[in-house]
Amino acid sequence: MVIIGGDAAGMSAAAQARRLRTEDELEIVAFERGAFTSYSACGIPYWIGGDVGSRDELIARTPEEHRKRGIDVRLHTEVTAIDLDGQRVRTRAHGAAGGAAGGPRGAEEWTGFDKLVIATGARPVRPSLPGMDADGVHGVQSLGDGEALLDSLAAAERADGGARRTLRAVVVGAGYIGVEMSEALIRRGHRVTVLDRAEQPMSTLDPDMGALVREGMTGLGIDVRTGAAVTGIRTDADGRARAVVTADGEHEADIVVLGIGVRPETALAEAAGLPLGDAGGLLTDLAMRVRGQRNVWAGGDCVEVFDRVTRRPRHLPLGTHANKHGQVIGTNAGGGYATFPGVVGTAVSKVCDLEIARTGLLERQAERAGLRFVTVTVEATGRAGYFPGAEPMRVKMLAERRTGRLLGTQIVGREGAGKRVDIAAVALTAGMTVEEMTGLDLGYAPPFSPVWDPVLVAARRAASEVRAQGS
Amino acid sequence: MVIIGGDAAGMSAAAQARRLRTEDELEIVAFERGAFTSYSACGIPYWIGGDVGSRDELIARTPEEHRKRGIDVRLHTEVTAIDLDGQRVRTRAHGAAGGAAGGPRGAEEWTGFDKLVIATGARPVRPSLPGMDADGVHGVQSLGDGEALLDSLAAAERADGGARRTLRAVVVGAGYIGVEMSEALIRRGHRVTVLDRAEQPMSTLDPDMGALVREGMTGLGIDVRTGAAVTGIRTDADGRARAVVTADGEHEADIVVLGIGVRPETALAEAAGLPLGDAGGLLTDLAMRVRGQRNVWAGGDCVEVFDRVTRRPRHLPLGTHANKHGQVIGTNAGGGYATFPGVVGTAVSKVCDLEIARTGLLERQAERAGLRFVTVTVEATGRAGYFPGAEPMRVKMLAERRTGRLLGTQIVGREGAGKRVDIAAVALTAGMTVEEMTGLDLGYAPPFSPVWDPVLVAARRAASEVRAQGS
Secondary structure: OEEEOOOHHHHHHHHHHHHHOOOOOOOOEEEOOOOOOOEOHHHHHHHHOOOOOOHHHHEOOOHHHHHHOOOEEEOOEEEEEEEOOOOEEEEEEOOOOOHHHHOOOOOEEEEEOOOEEEOOOEEEOOOOOOOOOOEOEEOOOOHHHHHHHHHHHHHHHEOOOOOEOOOEEEEEOOOHHHHHHHHHHHHOOOEEEEEOOOOOOOOOOOHHHHHHHHHHHHHOOOEEEOOOOEEEEEEOOOOEEEEEEEOOEEEEOOEEEEOOOEEEOOHHHHHOOOOEOOOOOEOEOOOOEEOOOOOEEEOHHHEOEEEOOOOEEEOOOOHHHHHHHHHHHHHHHOOOOOOOOOEOOOEEEEEOOEEEEEEEOOHHHHHHOOOOEEEEEEEEEOOOOOOOOOOEEEEEEEEEOOOOEEEEEEEEEOOOOHHHHHHHHHHHHOOOEHHHHOOOOOOOOOOOOOOOOHHHHHHHHHHHHHHHHOO | OEEEOOOHHHHHHHHHHHHHOOOOOOOOEEEOOOOOOOEOHHHHHHHHOOOOOOHHHHEOOOHHHHHHOOOEEEOOEEEEEEEOOOOEEEEEEOOOOOHHHHOOOOOEEEEEOOOEEEOOOEEEOOOOOOOOOOEOEEOOOOHHHHHHHHHHHHHHHEOOOOOEOOOEEEEEOOOHHHHHHHHHHHHOOOEEEEEEOOOOOOOOOOHHHHHHHHHHHHHOOOEEEEOOOEEEEEEOOOOEEEEEEEOOEEEEOOEEEEOOOEEEOOHHHHHOOOOEOOOOOEOEOOOOEEOOOOOEEEOHHHEOEEEOOOOEEEOOOOHHHHHHHHHHHHHHHOOOOOOOOOEOOOEEEEEOOEEEEEEEOOHHHHHHOOOOEEEEEEEEEOOOOOOOOOOEEEEEEEEEOOOOEEEEEEEEEOOOOHHHHHHHHHHHHOOOEHHHHOOOOOOOOOOOOOOOOHHHHHHHHHHHHHHHHOO
16 A cells, blocks of 8 residues: 555555554555655644644654554655556655665655555645745745744844844735734734735635624734735845735735645646546545546545535545545555545634634535525624623524525634534534524533524524525 | 513513514513513522622513513512413412502402413422421522522621631532532632532433543532432521531531422413423423413423433423523414424533533433443543643543434533534434544634544544444
8 A cells, every 4th residue: 555645644544544454464655755744734823823832743643653553654755656557656765864764865766556545735826926936935834834934934033133023924815824824923923914815814704704804813913905916026136035016016024924725736646647626636436536546545635525515526625634534545445444425614713812614605605506595694692691701703604595404604703603613514514404403402501602502593593584585 | 472481481482472473463461470581590600609790680681671572571470370271370469569560469360361371490309308498598590599599698708707708508419500509609719518419420421421520520629429318407596507417427508509400390280281291391292382282382491392312202491492492482372383393402511611511312311212322432632632722521422333323422621622512412413323423524723623523533433333333
């Protein structure tokens, strides 16, 4: 069993297959072009911001730990070709020192497989604009990216006299990563400007909900500039980024962080003739087997997943899905049986104490899917109104006309807002109508919820709206 | 439309009926024997403990506010008989002053109805043991009870010299109310002993989970005595409680709080020949109409509700259900259509920062229902393990053998543990199997959850156990 990519999906698959099969039954080799395995890229903003003390805390399982469990991890080893007919992959070692695991530097060799797992992940979008590769422009996709950014920050923060300098940081993109990185940079004491092309930050929310996130970010002192299309990076004579250029002007920058999103890393798979979807991700069956293949599986950020609401494939890179994919792949490759049922599109994030969550479809996604729907937005507190710390949260809910089926929920608010989205995520998975949701028996006690949980308040309003609309 | 009982179920019904019908179309009269309407009895422990500053904060809507909306609220007016054939109720005013709303003190009169709503609530269990009615023995069911307890505490806390006295408080019963009252009394600075007959506190949890609550309570300095059957209250010459007596000895007490549970207040309904269930609660149809009646509805703590897991009626007094009942009754009585779908038995509570939650069936309840099941208990953190403040929580899950259907979930842990039970509550409502739950798309980000949410960790383990058991 050969695995390409040593992060969540690949190494979960390896670990699960190993649980089912001994080393005599199944040899497992994992190729990783970087230096780390099984790490949490989602934790990078918290490492940069100082919540997490060191890189190593983000590593769930080291190469040594995997090796102890009988998984042959080869670091600094890039797979450069997949030969499906020959059932083999070509690798090139480019390790700093090479050595036992990685082989001599630059050497190419072929490794045969009976079972192949493609878990090549995603790469951050870097628009091909002038200066995008300049010094001081950073992605935050891998632990290596995180280290480079931290080094760059540490160097820039050291002023000539030895005092700590406040930097001008520009974050390009106000999605999850952009928002989390803004908070991290603010916590390091810098001046932060966030640029986004969209009308509001968090375009994973509807604009009216994104506006609440803008308020929260502005309140933290983050300069949020929307409708700002970046046209390039201005560099100095040393090739170092000095400003981010937009149609409306320049934003001076000592450091630039790119949080524009990611694309599936599927060049290798494409070259091997494997099927890709509209978003460039590998297409798989329910058992995470690549379509048309018998012994090739794929999972994690390099695949497209089935959206249970629109019933179409989409690219949704998220660690929690990658881990589930790995679990499913490892079970199947190990001779068991498991399937991945798809996603409903749940996500949660925060910027300081403002919690941001969504599940299901936004208005524009529902429209694109051909759905007609009602939309309601309510404000309710997360605890009994009289309980100390009861803070308002905004809940937006979409329900299909006629059927009343829940289509999506967005929540923005303080403590307790974010994970409440799980109620809607489970209801969505179960295909519940908003009318059915009004009867949900949720945990109630004054420190935890009003008698009508905010999600139920929204469901009641939505159900009433569905009835009012008729057909 | 005549309503008996002016708290959650009754007044929600009144308010909802009024939304649907004008005063010309429907006259609404609500009789309340006490002095308050629409209050949160669940908030009383937090008022006693000082989280909530005043009684009035617990009142969601005053009699005046109801009257302004065209609901004729008559306080201090007890309904003493229901004449179903004559479609009328007999009332006795025993208000302090009587007056416009209440009628002259002691007067009895008959009021006719076209539609009747019985929302008489529940009364705290007071075992008929010596001394149970002594001064210094308090229930905490109504706002009046809360006021009496606060007065009693204030008087006892005032030492002779003017300094504040530390009291010896004994709480009888270690269920939700007992646990919440223990915390309240600890927060007032008193020495608290809790007595319960059961093996562990929180017998709404399985004993192994109750043991975690005991640890938490003991850690707060609460003296938890289980297996302690109370045989009476020792009083002094003035008839004031001085100690709680158990088979094993006496527990000296300056104040005694009863948290033994409640029974449906259905004497009036029973006298009128209305049908009661095994737990003494009124039996209704899905529209909350009393069985066999055309124009009589009942809701709140005086009814039995349909348990969606055991598929039998049970008594489950909780404000969140009472409000839903009121909503359903008001809609139906107002000429609309709504049903109450039943409960899955979700409850959440806390003792300081220890959160306690359950939904569905305990082991003994599942056995009693004739179910065979697997049980798993896992420990997992509520945030990514590397994120600051990631605290372990214990999740116990029951799933039916063969079908793998989720039967129940219990969670005990720190921040973020309690409301996670909602995930299981919705899954239970949807009839999901634990295998289906393993694929749930829940909110994931390091400050909110590990990649595998604790509930999913438990579901995975339970699914594996179901498979292992076979038939």
